[in-house]
Amino acid sequence: NAGVTQTPKFRVLKTGQSMTLLCAQDMNHEYMYWYRQDPGMGLRLIHYSVGEGTTAKGEVPDGYNVSRLKKQNFLLGLESAAPSQTSVYFCASSYEGRSYEQYFGPGTRLTVT
Amino acid sequence: AQKVTQAQTEISVVEKEDVTLDCVYETRDTTYYLFWYKQPPSGELVFLIRRNSFDEQNEISGRYSWNFQKSTSSFNFTITASQVVDSAVYFCALGKTSYDKVIFGPGTSLSVIP
Numbered sequence: 001n002a003g004v005t006q007t008p009k010f011r012v013l014k015t016g017q018s019m020t021l022l023c024a025q026d027m028n029h030e031y032m033y034w035y036r037q038d039p040g041m042g043l044r045l046i047h048y049s050v051g052e053g054t055t056a057k058g059e060v061p062d063g064y065n066v067s068r069l070k071k072q073n074f075l076l077g078l079e080s081a082a083p084s085q086t087s088v089y090f091c092a093s094s095y096e097g098r099s100y101e102q103y104f105g106p107g108t109r110l111t112v113t
Numbered sequence: 114a115q116k117v118t119q120a121q122t123e124i125s126v127v128e129k130e131d132v133t134l135d136c137v138y139e140t141r142d143t144t145y146y147l148f149w150y151k152q153p154p155s156g157e158l159v160f161l162i163r164r165n166s167f168d169e170q171n172e173i174s175g176r177y178s179w180n181f182q183k184s185t186s187s188f189n190f191t192i193t194a195s196q197v198v199d200s201a202v203y204f205c206a207l208g209k210t211s212y213d214k215v216i217f218g219p220g221t222s223l224s225v226i227p
Contacts, residue, residue: 040122040219042204042218043158100163105157107156107157
């Protein structure tokens, strides 16, 4: 099993450009999450999904959109990138939301210039 | 309000020393879950332990031990005889029954010096 994979691993964008980060999991997990990690701020939840076809906002959803068309995939979109979105993005999945451990992808380092 | 506090931003210890990482949480729920994750320099986050609020027994796994005290809302993590490979950022997290998600603390960066 690959676990949780993220594509791409690194990306540099110019302000105003758009991109989509792809997260895939092969563990048949219902729940999937997108976090951003910034120095000194830990992990902050952007959006999450409790099942195929569902999404919900986390702590810092502004400037991001997500889609979960297939159970195994969770996409994070930036429509118009801003320098404030420079961060490391982690995707995670879990069997259930609040009581089960999360499995994380390797992260995507995004720089917006 | 729900919150996870890890007051120690950075800790440095010399190899073989014991070290305790503090975690204090806030919740009004009677049922909740606590987690610790490790993020080594390579960047990936690795699950270490999960406890539910009804189980206050301390847990030991090799050199790792966890002390859960509901009376002080703390879930502290101790590494005995630390090793260089323990150098990482450690996150404490809280899962509440009223949410579908988990709240992470800001993390404690541990450096073990040879």
